[in-house]
Amino acid sequence: MITFYPGPSKVYPQVADYASEAVREGIVSLNHRSAGFMEIVKETVRLLHEKLAIPANYHIALVSSATECWEIVAQSLTVQASLHPYSGAFGKKWAEYAYKIKPPIELNQADVLCLVQNETSNGTQVTMETLAQFRRDFSSNEGSALIAVDAVSSMAGIQFDWTLADVWFASVQKCFGLPAGLAVLVYSPAALKRAQEIGENDHYNSLLFIHENFAKFQTPYTPNGLGIYLLMRVLQQVSPIAEVDAVTKKRSAALYSFFEQEMNKSPFRLLIDNPAERSDTVIAVEGSEAAIKAVKQAAQQAGITLGNGYGDWKTTTFRIANFPAITDDEIETLKQFLLSFQQ
Numbered sequence: 001m002i003t004f005y006p007g008p009s010k011v012y013p014q015v016a017d018y019a020s021e022a023v024r025e026g027i028v029s030l031n032h033r034s035a036g037f038m039e040i041v042k043e044t045v046r047l048l049h050e051k052l053a054i055p056a057n058y059h060i061a062l063v064s065s066a067t068e069c070w071e072i073v074a075q076s077l078t079v080q081a082s083l084h085p086y087s088g089a090f091g092k093k094w095a096e097y098a099y100k101i102k103p104p105i106e107l108n109q110a111d112v113l114c115l116v117q118n119e120t121s122n123g124t125q126v127t128m129e130t131l132a133q134f135r136r137d138f139s140s141n142e143g144s145a146l147i148a149v150d151a152v153s154s155m156a157g158i159q160f161d162w163t164l165a166d167v168w169f170a171s172v173q174k175c176f177g178l179p180a181g182l183a184v185l186v187y188s189p190a191a192l193k194r195a196q197e198i199g200e201n202d203h204y205n206s207l208l209f210i211h212e213n214f215a216k217f218q219t220p221y222t223p224n225g226l227g228i229y230l231l232m233r234v235l236q237q238v239s240p241i242a243e244v245d246a247v248t249k250k251r252s253a254a255l256y257s258f259f260e261q262e263m264n265k266s267p268f269r270l271l272i273d274n275p276a277e278r279s280d281t282v283i284a285v286e287g288s289e290a291a292i293k294a295v296k297q298a299a300q301q302a303g304i305t306l307g308n309g310y311g312d313w314k315t316t317t318f319r320i321a322n323f324p325a326i327t328d329d330e331i332e333t334l335k336q337f338l339l340s341f342q343q
């Protein structure tokens with residue numbers, strides 16, 4: 001079975017060996033305050049900096065999920081309220097979670113701008129140019145304003161200019177090609193300073209408490225040790241992000257032109273018309289409910305799992321993950337299937 005589901009998504013096949021290694025060598029039974037375990041956390045953080053080209057002065061912590069990061073931003077980094085310009089289901093959910101913790105007030109009092117860089121639900125993305133514009137506009141507000149970015153379905157798939165935001169996070173079941181249950185949280189010196197000014201320390205996952213623990217390569221609670229080990233092993237294997245970025249963008253350009261040119265007589269069209277808004281890592285394809293249902297079923301019979309639509313686009317789209325763990329051969333198989341389906 002080949003899967004193009006945009007999360008949980010295809011894991012690197014090597015993960016099977018890494019997991020059995022972790023059990024065989026007793027890594028999953030290590031005490032999380034032991035030197036051996038701390039060494040794994042330290043190496044994982046080092047590899048994240050190296051392979052994803054994260055600035056040396058940006059901090060990294062590992063938590064459980066992106067949803068947890070939404071709450072950490074609201075509880076530990078938001079003074080009054082956060083601002084959530086969104087275009088899809090994940091951005092909307094983030095706003096809903098944040099408002100339960102810090103209810104919305106007047107827009108001009110917002111002190112954190114929350115953006116979803118890659119909206120997995122409809123295959124749109126915020127480019128680095130747009131993010132730079134947000135950075136200019138938002139930091140000219142009174143006082144210091146933070147920008148927090150949900151990059152769940154793009155981190156480790158495309159390259160970012162990390163300095164354009166203060167908080168970036170992603171769970172690992174998308175572009176990292178790993179099983180769910182772990183998330184990477186990256187935060188700038190300004191974000192840490194903000195957390196210290198707020199001084200919020202009421203939760204097991206308060207950012208200050210997490211930061212204090214990670215400074216010693218420890219975690220507040222017994223962490224997902226297997227997940228951390230798998231992340232470390234996958235990071236050892238992947239290419240530097242500049243190379244991954246080039247491959248991802250080459251493949252997304254090819255996929256978009258495939259739909260525009262070779263599939264132009266099919267019952268399907270790209271959901272997003274404006275090429276500048278299209279995601280490089282999640283391609284959303286629109287059609288009638290009947291056509292979407294039929295193609296998903298036929299794909300399944302051909303051994304291919306297409307991603308279901310999500311939120312408002314649940315029954316009228318399917319989605320294709322263009323994540324690094326997916327091979328060129330698998331994409332070719334998908335194209336051949338879609339071509340044969342349209343005839």
Ligand SMILES: *Cc1c(COP(=O)(O)O)cnc(C)c1O
Binds near residue numbers: 065171
């Ligand atoms: C998948 C996804 C999430 C949710 O991640 P969890 O690990 O389930 O918390 C959040 N935001 C975006 C953009 C996603 O694609």
